[in-house]
Amino acid sequence: VGAVARATLMTGLHAHQAGIGHMTVEPEGKKRTDVTPAYAGILTPNSVTLGEALKGAGYRTYITGKWHLGQLEKSQWPLQRGFDRFYGCLSGATHFFNPDKLRGITSGNEPDNKLKSTTDRAYYTTDAFTDHAIGFIKETGKEKPFFLYLAYTAPHWPMQAHEEDIAKYRGKYKEGWDVLRKKRYERQVKMGLIDEKWKLSPRDPQVPAWDTLSPEKQDEMDLRMAIYAAMVDRMDQNVGKLVASLKEQGRYDNTLIMFLSDNGACAENGVLGNFNIRDVKERNSKWNISYGTAWANLSSTPFRLYKHFAHEGGSATPFFAHWPAGIKKREAWFTQPGQIIDIMPTVLDVSGAKYPEGKPALTGISLKPAFDGGSLDRGQPLFMEHENNAFLRDGDWKLVGRDVAPKDGLKPGRWQLYNIAEDRTELKNLAKEMPDKVQAMSKQWSDWADKIGVYPK
Known part of the structure; x- marks a missing residue:
């Protein structure tokens, strides 16, 4: 979304690492002093821009x-x-x-x-x-x-x-x-x-x-x-x-x-x-x-x-x-x-x-x-969190949730699980059928969130 995507585009960092975990301060707003650096609403001084x-x-x-x-x-x-x-x-x-x-x-x-x-x-x-x-x-x-x-x-x-x-x-x-x-x-x-x-x-x-x-x-x-x-x-x-x-x-x-x-x-x-x-x-x-x-x-x-x-x-x-x-x-x-x-x-x-x-x-x-005509060897999942919504994508599997990561902590029961190779439009939620996979992927997401500063909000 807007500033969040731009922070990542401009720095190569996840938006929380770049200081814009939510959004920037509005033009009419004031500098934020009651938040962690991840939600300051400006690019962190130690980030490096493309420029x-x-x-x-x-x-x-x-x-x-x-x-x-x-x-x-x-x-x-x-x-x-x-x-x-x-x-x-x-x-x-x-x-x-x-x-x-x-x-x-x-x-x-x-x-x-x-x-x-x-x-x-x-x-x-x-x-x-x-x-x-x-x-x-x-x-x-x-x-x-x-x-x-x-x-x-x-x-x-x-x-x-x-x-x-x-x-x-x-x-x-x-x-x-x-x-x-x-x-x-x-x-x-x-x-x-x-x-x-x-x-x-x-x-x-x-x-x-x-x-x-x-x-x-x-x-x-x-x-x-x-x-x-x-x-x-x-x-x-x-x-x-x-x-x-x-x-x-x-x-x-x-x-x-x-x-x-x-x-x-x-x-x-x-x-x-x-x-x-x-x-x-x-x-x-x-x-x-x-x-x-x-x-x-x-x-x-x-x-x-x-x-x-x-x-x-x-x-x-x-x-x-x-x-x-x-x-x-x-x-x-x-x-x-x-x-x-x-x-x-x-x-x-x-x-x-x-x-x-x-x-x-x-x-x-x-x-x-x-x-060059080859393939990408990423070797790790893709992660995202914005406005309490989140995903983890690993190969064919996507763990995703609405309001799954609110201010008071992760709500694992809100995760949904999809096989993206078979169901890219996310219509068949497999979370109840595969609870162990949900739990394992949720742990991966939590470890990532801790590392980049999603919490505290």
């Missing part, structure tokens, strides 16, 4: 977009954590057209109070983040290596997009989430992305059947999803713009591009969304207007649950790596699991940068063997 690691290897380091790793003090900002240039938002969410005040745009170490559009349309953060990134790369010089962290806020709420892009998708979602979930699932199976033995999860019980909505409500919901689609579309256009620029500069073939999402679909702010989505002025003035749980259930296809949760709908996200000079072409999907703790080791491996001595040990692995 710091690569700068030591001679790279120019840039970030555009969302920081969300500490805002209250300037020492927490990107330029003080290893980055040469920064243009973006320090907070976790902003308006797309008119970001301002504590959720405004920062350039370097100063607020940008005179936003200028970088396109022939109105100022829009997705466009601006890309264009500033391209500008930074062009400043680098062809002989100097660079690292860019381009962190789009789209399609995080607020649901705001160019009207021209929204119009392209208006009416395309009037079949409704029930029909579209089935169609997406069928397409995923046909593509080989999802094994046909993994059954489509049922519609979320909170979500009404599409056919029970009035025509007016269906039209409103179609608009909500059209805006979401337009936000993704604009991001896609901008990724293409960045790629085109890399080609023009002769950098494309030897640039490793990694693309991923920080969490699963967002079901926040109402089952059917919130606020008046039809009034363009009102829509573009809200900073947390959303598409709702119903459409998030579609976005999570074929899984269940969402952002915040440790089930696949919250923790399984797309990941693409592209590097013409360094990755062998392959036809089949790569099916071994990776985790964001693997990004730092991968970047260190391909860049030749060294991780400083005396810092917290990295437990992720480099993904480069997969780039």
